[in-house]
Amino acid sequence: MSVKSNxxxxxxxxxxxxxxxxxxxxVGMQVGSREKDVNKVLLTxxxxxxxxxxxxxxxxxxxxxxxxxxxxxxxHIDTDDMKGRMVKKLLEHDICVYSAxxxxxxxxxxxxxxxxxxxxxxxxRVLKPExxxxxxxxxxxxxxxYTEKILKVLGDGGAGFTGxxxxxxxxxxxxxxxxxxxxxxxxxxxxxxxxxxxEEDRVETIVDGRILKDLFPKLQxxxxxxxxxxxxFPMEQAEICLKSGLGxxxxxxxxxxxxxxxxxxxxxxxxxxxxxxxxPPEKIHKVALCTGSGAEFIGLAKIRNADVFVTGDLKYHDAxxxxxxxxxxxxxxxxxxxxxxxxxxxxxxxxGLPEGSVETAVSDRNEDFFRNY
Numbered sequence: 001m002s003v004k005s006n007x008x009x010x011x012x013x014x015x016x017x018x019x020x021x022x023x024x025x026x027v028g029m030q031v032g033s034r035e036k037d038v039n040k041v042l043l044t045x046x047x048x049x050x051x052x053x054x055x056x057x058x059x060x061x062x063x064x065x066x067x068x069x070x071x072x073x074x075x076h077i078d079t080d081d082m083k084g085r086m087v088k089k090l091l092e093h094d095i096c097v098y099s100a101x102x103x104x105x106x107x108x109x110x111x112x113x114x115x116x117x118x119x120x121x122x123x124x125r126v127l128k129p130e131x132x133x134x135x136x137x138x139x140x141x142x143x144x145x146y147t148e149k150i151l152k153v154l155g156d157g158g159a160g161f162t163g164x165x166x167x168x169x170x171x172x173x174x175x176x177x178x179x180x181x182x183x184x185x186x187x188x189x190x191x192x193x194x195x196x197x198x199e200e201d202r203v204e205t206i207v208d209g210r211i212l213k214d215l216f217p218k219l220q221x222x223x224x225x226x227x228x229x230x231x232x233f234p235m236e237q238a239e240i241c242l243k244s245g246l247g248x249x250x251x252x253x254x255x256x257x258x259x260x261x262x263x264x265x266x267x268x269x270x271x272x273x274x275x276x277x278x279x280p281p282e283k284i285h286k287v288a289l290c291t292g293s294g295a296e297f298i299g300l301a302k303i304r305n306a307d308v309f310v311t312g313d314l315k316y317h318d319a320x321x322x323x324x325x326x327x328x329x330x331x332x333x334x335x336x337x338x339x340x341x342x343x344x345x346x347x348x349x350x351x352g353l354p355e356g357s358v359e360t361a362v363s364d365r366n367e368d369f370f371r372n373y
Contacts (some may be wrong), residue, residue, distance in 0.1 A: 003357050005062050006034035008041060009098045012064070012345065016100050016107035017158060020130075020244055021210045025102045030069040031087065032096025038062045040359045041349065043342040045335065047097060050365040056093045061090070063090075064349070066111070066341040068099040101125025104341070106130065108243040111291050113320035114344045115337065116248035118268045119287060119310075127247025127288050127304065134209040134234060139202060140219065141177055141190070141229040147201040153222045157215040170205040177229070177252040181211045188224045206235065247297055249304055255283045258308075258328070265310060265330055269340070273372060275331040277319035281307050291337040295321075295329075295352055302327045312337045335368035 023029045033106035037062040047069040078084040104110045155168030177200040181187040190196030288301035292313035294317040301309035302325045314331035322329040342362045
């Protein structure tokens with residue numbers, strides 16, 4: 001039994017739609033065909049040459065990574081250098097690569113939430129909500145024979161999601177639409193100069209403002225009218241709008257001393273060493289975190305009254321800023337805060353596909369690029 005590579009990718013897209021990714025990011029299928037038959041999937045944080053060799057030797061059909069394999073544009077493929085060799089090996093062994101990066105970081109139940117749950121944080125909220133995460137109600141007036149076609153474009157395009165368990169949600173009511181095509185018009189129904197009455201459905205659903213730019217051309221192509229009749233209303237459900245974004249903040253069930261929290265962090269992230277900056281408070285109750293590189297949110301963690309901020313990639317002047325802001329920061333490293341993404345990816349694939357349809361394995365050759373001596 002096997003599934004298509006795109007079906008594997010869809011299990012991740014469902015939790016972390018690609019439109020959530022930052023504009024500078026490169027997520028999605030990186031190498032290979034979306035229609036490839038997949039039996040074995042290798043999961044990794046980074047796509048390194050060692051990981052590619054592991055996939056080739058292990059007979060894997062697909063690699064799913066957090067960090068994009070192709071991050072910046074490749075101007076040429078030279079098989080004498082490392083990236084070129086990797087591309088050559090992937091193509092020769094017919095291995096496709098899919099990456100979910102900042103979309104998985106920012107998703108409501110993505111990597112930051114996964115780590116926050118590992119910390120056993122309650123009352124979890126997004127640390128840095130999406131500034132443009134606005135919901136709209138879109139209302140489209142369409143001839144009844146084309147209603148299902150429009151509904152499919154809406155649903156497949158990402159509109160109509162309510163929570164995490166329902167998609168393609170909509171409401172419709174039937175009525176009569178009237179219009180008079182003027183000279184020069186090319187009406188789908190009727191003739192210029194005549195008032196026309198048409199049985200239409202009023203179709204409405206909710207849509208994330210970030211996908212409107214991509215969704216509208218598809219709707220206009222599917223709609224039979226020369227000028228699609230629609231309304232767009234901003235919605236005020238702020239709680240829904242603020243579910244995606246970077247980082248998480250929440251409460252420990254019981255207060256901890258700084259030493260207890262350090263040991264707790266090492267256990268949660270499976271680390272032997274941590275770095276810290278700033279002065280620790282007497283007790284830790286409210287915890288903010290951002291996987292990967294989150295030093296830019298030190299001030300925000302302070303504003304949100306966190307007792308500690310856990311992140312990675314802390315630089316010297318970031319540590320200085322932490323001290324000046326009176327914020328205690330634990331630096332667990334980029335790799336340290338994100339290496340457990342493979343467990344999240346495995347959960348998403350396992351829960352999203354029929355049991356036994358694919359075999360997944362976590363790479364044992366993806367290691368931190370830094371060494372401690």
